[in-house]
Amino acid sequence: MRELVQQPLTMWNLLLIVxxxxxLLLVVLVFVTYAIYFERKxxxxxxxxxxxxxxxxxxxxxxxADVSKLLLKEDTRPKQADRILFALAPVLAYAPAFTVLxxxxxxxxxxxxxxxxxxxxxxxxxxxxxxxxxxxxWASNNKYALIGGLRSAAQMISYEVALVMSIxxxxxxxxxxxxxxxxxxxxxxxxxxxxFLAFLIFIIAAQAELNxxxxxxxxxxxxxxxxxxxxxxxxxxxxFMLAEYVYMFAMGTMVTVLFLGGWLPIHPALSFIPGIxxxxxxxxxxxxxxxxxxxxxxxxxSDQLMSFAWKGLLPLAFLNILLTAGFVSIFA
Amino acid sequence: METNPYVLVAIFLLLGVLLxxxxxxxxxxxxxxxxxxxxxxxxxESGNIPVGDSWGRFNVRYYLxxxxxxxxxxxxxxxxxxxVAYRQLGLFAxxxxxxxxxxxxxxxxxxxxxxxxxxx
Numbered sequence: 001m002r003e004l005v006q007q008p009l010t011m012w013n014l015l016l017i018v019x020x021x022x023x024l025l026l027v028v029l030v031f032v033t034y035a036i037y038f039e040r041k042x043x044x045x046x047x048x049x050x051x052x053x054x055x056x057x058x059x060x061x062x063x064x065a066d067v068s069k070l071l072l073k074e075d076t077r078p079k080q081a082d083r084i085l086f087a088l089a090p091v092l093a094y095a096p097a098f099t100v101l102x103x104x105x106x107x108x109x110x111x112x113x114x115x116x117x118x119x120x121x122x123x124x125x126x127x128x129x130x131x132x133x134x135x136x137x138w139a140s141n142n143k144y145a146l147i148g149g150l151r152s153a154a155q156m157i158s159y160e161v162a163l164v165m166s167i168x169x170x171x172x173x174x175x176x177x178x179x180x181x182x183x184x185x186x187x188x189x190x191x192x193x194x195x196f197l198a199f200l201i202f203i204i205a206a207q208a209e210l211n212x213x214x215x216x217x218x219x220x221x222x223x224x225x226x227x228x229x230x231x232x233x234x235x236x237x238x239x240f241m242l243a244e245y246v247y248m249f250a251m252g253t254m255v256t257v258l259f260l261g262g263w264l265p266i267h268p269a270l271s272f273i274p275g276i277x278x279x280x281x282x283x284x285x286x287x288x289x290x291x292x293x294x295x296x297x298x299x300x301x302s303d304q305l306m307s308f309a310w311k312g313l314l315p316l317a318f319l320n321i322l323l324t325a326g327f328v329s330i331f332a
Numbered sequence: 333m334e335t336n337p338y339v340l341v342a343i344f345l346l347l348g349v350l351l352x353x354x355x356x357x358x359x360x361x362x363x364x365x366x367x368x369x370x371x372x373x374x375x376x377e378s379g380n381i382p383v384g385d386s387w388g389r390f391n392v393r394y395y396l397x398x399x400x401x402x403x404x405x406x407x408x409x410x411x412x413x414x415x416v417a418y419r420q421l422g423l424f425a426x427x428x429x430x431x432x433x434x435x436x437x438x439x440x441x442x443x444x445x446x447x448x449x450x451x452x
Binding site: 005006007008009013014017018021022038071072074075076077078079080087090091094095096097099100102103112113114115119120121123138140141142143144145146147150153154157158160161164165168172175176177225230231234235236238239263269303306308311312315318321322325326328329 | 334335336337338339340341343344345347348349351352353355356359360363364365366367368370372373374375376377378382385386387390391393394397398400401404405408411412415416417418419420422423428429430431436437440442444449450
């Protein structure tokens with residue numbers, strides 16, 4: 001991929017790049033299908049029940065069946081809804097979640113756009129998803145959807161501040177926002193060690209950004225029916241689900257790249273194992289952690305949620321920046 | 333001459349927009365039934381007949397959070413260039429940024445004391 005991008009742009013190369021991007025899209029779709037399957041399966045095991053096991057061997061085709069069903073369902077749209085915004089919202093939620101993947105370095109050579117502002121590109125673009133959520137809530141003209149959308153927006157922007165601040169420490173250590181250079185700088189020790197506080201802040205804020213438990217209030221079935229996507233049905237609804245899981249893919253990639261040394265082996269002696277394997281192992285560990293949290297943590301209250309972001313995570317993120325900066329100027 | 337990385341970003345953006353548009357608007361109508369009735373098209377309120385519409389006023393607290401977000405998000409835009417150049421700038425940059433973060437911390441403390449962060 002890297003050699004391809006470093007060549008001049010011809011028609012032929014452009015075609016190859018587009019095909020590679022489509023291949024990545026397919027990988028992501030397969031990931032989403034089986035992430036949902038494993039999520040249900042893992043939570044099932046943790047709660048001592050078998051999980052999906054009817055469709056296909058071991059229930060492996062359950063998600064495929066679910067998606068086909070969504071595709072065949074009627075697409076209802078409430079009469080009172082704002083037609084244009086209602087149609088726009090799923091695109092607004094999904095497109096940025098996929099576009100952030102353009103900068104992700106999966107291995108040394110497997111990276112599409114090698115941007116020097118990789119970190120900034122990620123945090124900037126990923127916050128557009130909030131717009132999709134709030135547009136959906138507003139356009140539905142439904143009280144549940146509006147409350148869910150606003151709650152979701154308040155939550156996502158609050159935790160986004162902490163998330164963005166927690167990365168600053170890594171940028172100080174590396175002296176670059178280029179994601180490939182950030183991975184290369186972790187050859188001696190992964191960022192999770194010197195930036196452990198930032199790692200904790202990041203994964204907690206990531207849970208909130210992804211609207212996953214214990215921060216799944218926007219979709220709290222028991223209070224808000226389904227939150228911002230109450231009025232969505234069929235494939236429009238599927239787009240919101242897809243966006244959520246693609247965003248999870250992006251967040252997992254980000255955690256792996258920023259804190260877990262990306263494609264680097266755990267010890268130089270193990271470097272005969274290809275980088276992509278290391279990447280997938282670390283990435284899967286993070287995704288598993290999310291399922292685990294969902295099976296164990298109860299949902300927290302709305303006021304606790306907001307005060308935790310502003311009074312807990314944000315001051316800690318400030319502290320992390322100052323500590324890192326002080327540490328670097330003393331020892332470097 | 334290498335390919336401009338933003339060409340790749342544009343390809344990704346195009347694919348990102350194309351997938352929902354293609355599945356919902358092009359492939360979808362061929363596969364799904366379309367039989368709208370007034371009941372289906374009414375706003376869902378757990379079975380009750382909906383009262384009024386919901387484009388009304390909502391809680392002012394959301395607005396306060398949005399304001400706080402704008403302040404702190406703009407601040408991170410200042411923090412990132414500082415963080416990138418930090419190793420070259422040395423102690424002076426550290427002092428400067430401590431002052432900057434202290435000012436923001438005062439702002440956060442003010443919002444905290446004014447109970448702008450309470451949710452009740």
